[in-house]
Amino acid sequence: MELLKAHPALGRLLDSIGTSAVHSAKFDRDELTIWVDKALIREACAILRDDPDCPFNYLADLTCVDWYPSEPRFEVVYHLLSIPKKERVRLKVRLDGSSPAIESVTSVWPSANFYEREVFDLFGVRFTGHPNLKRIMMPDDWEGHPLRRDYPVEGYR
C-alpha cells in the first residue's frame, strides 16, 4: 500500500479521510482496487468525485460479489471513471451476511439508482437513503435473491 500512494485516487483518499477508513489496496493487472470502510463509502465517493486534480466524475458500474460461505460475505464493488483524466479505480466494501446494508451513493451520482436497485434485487443488499429501493428485474413478490451463491442455478422447485 505504501508504494501505491502515488496513485491520485489512493493518495487523495488517505489524505482526506485517513488511514483507518482505507483498509487496504492492491494493484493487479493494471487495475487499482481500494477497500474502503463501510461507514465511509459515501464520503469516499464524494471526495473522489470532487477531487480537483483527477475528478472521478463518472460511476461506470456498481455491483456485488457473494463470497458465501465465508465471512464477511458480500463485497459491493464500485467502478469509477475519470472522464477528463481517463483513469479508473475500483472501490470495494465488505459486508456481513446477516442483514447486509450500506449507505446509498445516489446523492453522489444519481446514476447509482438502477445499479443499487439491481444489487438489492439480486443480492438482497439494502442501500439506506435510496429514493426508490424496489426490485427491478424480478417480480415484486419474488422470494429470495437469485444471484446469491446459495440460490440454486435452476431455482427452487
Add this chain to the structure above:
Amino acid sequence: MPTNPATMVQSDLDRTLTLNMGPQHPSTHGVLRLVLEIDGETIVRLRPEIGYLHTGIEKTCEAKFYQQVVPLTDRIDYLCPMTNNLTYCLAVEKLLGLEIPPKAQWMRVLMNELTRLNSHLVWLGTHAMDLGAMTVFLYCFREREDILRFFEMISGQRMMTSYFRIGGLALEPPLGFFEKVKKFADRFLGNVDEYEGLLTGNPIFLMRTKGIAKLSAEDAVALGACGPTLRASGVDIDLRRDSPYTGYENFKFNVPIQTEGDVFARYVCRVQELRESLGIVQQALAGMPEGPIKADAPKVVLPDREKMKTQMEALIYHFKIITEGFTVPAGEVYQAVESPRGEMGYYVVSDGTAKPYRVHMRGPSYANLQTLEKMCEGSLIADVIAAVGSIDVVLGDIDR
C-alpha cells in the same frame, strides 16, 4: 418488474393520468415498459419498468466453463454480438495474461466495426420509422443484410456469431471474404449519403428531432449516459481512442462530438460514426497482417480440427478443454469496450477454477435508460417516442 400495475405510480395530483406505454408497443424497441404520468399531453413523470426479458445470464455464467460463456454473451446485446464476445474474451484474456496474434486483433477490429455498422443501421432504420419515415428503414435493412451475410460467411451464423473465442478467433476467414467486404465498403459511403439525403434536411424529421429531449453535459455525466448519448451532449469520450484495446491504437479515426444534446445531435453523432467506422473497416482491410489467428496456448485454445485428428497431443488437449475446461488464475478484471451504444463493461471474478466465480455485464443501454426520465420531463407524449429511439436501447442488454 412490478406485478400490480395499479400500485406502481401514486399520483399526487388529481388531474394527472397514468398511462402505460409498452411492454408491447412497436416503438419501445423490445419489451420496454414506460409508465407515464401525464397532464393532458405533457409528461409529468416517466418511469421505466424493466425486467420482462430477464433471463439470469449472470447466474448461468457461474455454472459454465469459461469457454461456454461465449455463446451466452451473444444473446445479451443481440444487435452487436461481436462486441459482447470481444469484451468477454478480452476480460478473460487479461486474467490469463494471453498474447493475441496481430491478425486476430485486426480481424477483431474489422468485425467489431462491421458490427457497429450493423447496429447503427438497425437504429437508424427503426428510429426513422418511429418518426414516420418508412423509406429509410428499407434502405438501412438492405445494407444490414449484406453485413449479416458477412457474419454468416465467417461464423456460420447471422446474428449469434460467437466468432471471437478466448485466445483468438473461431475460424479462418473464408476465401473471397475480404474481397466481398471491400466491395461493400467501397459503395457504403454512397449509401450513407442516401440515408442522409432522406433525413438530414427533411423538415418533418427536423421538427420531430431538433430541440427535443435535451440533455445537458452535467446531467448526462451524473445520470451515467454513455456512448453517442454522452457525446451528443458535448462530452469528449471514446474508449477506442482513450484506452485502446485489441489494437485500436493502430487506426486513425475521429470521434464525432455534438453539443446540443437533443435527438438531432444524437442522430448526427451516430451517422458520422457510420462514416468513421467505415474508415476503420477500410484501414483494417488494407493493412490486414498475415499469421495465426489463435494464441499459442494449447491448454486454453482448442487445436485445429486437422491437428486434433492426426496428433495425439492435440487430441488430449482438445479432450481436456472440452471435458474439464481450463483454469484461470484467481483475480478480477473490469474490461470496458466502446460498443455501438456506449461503454460495455465486463467484470469477471475468478477464484482459480475452470468456472467464472462471477460475471457482471455493465450494459450501455441500462445506463442510458436512466437518462430518459430527465430528457422527457415536461415534453409531449409524441416526443417520448423520439427520445426512446434516440438513446438506442436494446432490451436484451438491459434485462440480461
